[in-house]
Amino acid sequence: MAYDNGRRAAAARRTRACILRAAADLFLANGYGATTIREVARAAGVSQETIYKSTGGKAPLLKAVWDVTLAGDDEDLPLAARPEAQAVRAATNPDQAATAYAELAAVVSARTDPLLRLLLGARGSDPALGEFADEVDAERLAGSSAVVRHWFAAGWIRPDLTAEKAGQILWALNSPGPRWHLLDIGWSSAEFTTWLADTIRRSILA
Structure with a gap:
């Protein structure tokens, strides 16, 4: 069970990283206002529900993109x-x-x-x-x-x-x-x- 939990956590982390990369690219290309959760989901290859569960709405998604950009990666290290x-x-x-x-x-x-x-x-x-x-x-x-x-x-x-x-x-x-x-x-x-x-x-x- 521990192995399965670890595998699920790793998969969730990869999915979140993919979402943040897609969102960052779209924010830079189109601006914040013109970027939609639907477009981010399409670019990341996930459902909109997955984005909402992973990061929340568009404003929390922006903050998550910012935090990763500031740190340089998505490692859990301030x-x-x-x-x-x-x-x-x-x-x-x-x-x-x-x-x-x-x-x-x-x-x-x-x-x-x-x-x-x-x-x-x-x-x-x-x-x-x-x-x-x-x-x-x-x-x-x-x-x-x-x-x-x-x-x-x-x-x-x-x-x-x-x-x-x-x-x-x-x-x-x-x-x-x-x-x-x-x-x-x-x-x-x-x-x-x-x-x-x-x-x-x-x-x-x-």
């Missing part, structure tokens, strides 16, 4: 526990910390920017996208604040800043707006990563 994020916590001085954070931001943005640009650009067209944007912003702020609390405990934050204020500054620096503005006028990803690391050092680190 971004904070992954090697690129662990490198930020493993830094032994402020300079290393700023560089590691900027490099983490580069890895994550390379995965998420195509989807994020599309969704944020259309957020006024659907309440679900507005809620998605708010949730993504809140998650970024929570992540930035967690990093800064670690730096604050290490004594690396400027003495004139609270941990809360420094977390908000880091969140703002790593928001999509500054990155997209600079990339869109011709900066390379490497140039932006260098700028971000330098700006973090100057803005919040002692």
Whole structure:
């Protein structure tokens, strides 16, 4: 019975991964508003009922696609526990910390920017996208604040800043707006990563 349960769980995971890939492709190709559960089901080769059971409706499906895109895969491992994020916590001085954070931001943005640009650009067209944007912003702020609390405990934050204020500054620096503005006028990803690391050092680190 344990073997059968394991086989069913593996099959369910493969089905869910197929659904998320199909949904991601359709969201990128057609936009959120024009993508239907019926189309996702057809592309994934499953029934609509399977999608609803696996991920819920379209808004939860979008969030599931986002989570997998953010992490880079569908493994049950949060971004904070992954090697690129662990490198930020493993830094032994402020300079290393700023560089590691900027490099983490580069890895994550390379995965998420195509989807994020599309969704944020259309957020006024659907309440679900507005809620998605708010949730993504809140998650970024929570992540930035967690990093800064670690730096604050290490004594690396400027003495004139609270941990809360420094977390908000880091969140703002790593928001999509500054990155997209600079990339869109011709900066390379490497140039932006260098700028971000330098700006973090100057803005919040002692």
